[in-house]
Amino acid sequence: MQAYTRHYVAQLAAQGKFPLSIWPYxxxxxxxxxxxxxxxxxxxxxxxxxxxxxxxxxxxxxxxxTANYSVLRPEVSHDPQGHPYSGSE
Numbered sequence: 001m002q003a004y005t006r007h008y009v010a011q012l013a014a015q016g017k018f019p020l021s022i023w024p025y026x027x028x029x030x031x032x033x034x035x036x037x038x039x040x041x042x043x044x045x046x047x048x049x050x051x052x053x054x055x056x057x058x059x060x061x062x063x064x065x066t067a068n069y070s071v072l073r074p075e076v077s078h079d080p081q082g083h084p085y086s087g088s089e
Contacts, residue, residue: 004065007080017075020067029059 009020028034036044044055060068063085068074078084 003080008066008076011076015075017069 012018012020035041044057047053048055058071060071063074065079066074066076066085074085
């Protein structure tokens with residue numbers, strides 16, 4: 001785990017990201033901080049009804065060993081051996 005941690009922090013630094021911070025109870029799935037802002041949820045509902053096409057929701061953080069500051073992709077997408085994390089590509 002130490003090699004993984006060093007690799008992860010080095011990748012964040014190489015990308016110019018902030019230093020790693022551990023927030024154990026931040027945005028837990030199902031918690032209020034994980035929910036969509038009501039205006040965004042309304043827009044998704046409106047899109048679904050108007051376009052008659054279901055809005056596709058993306059869950060952040062599907063891999064326990066990487067952080068997602070964005071819904072688009074994790075901050076670090078490969079392990080120390082260069083293998084991609086599942087769902088990151």
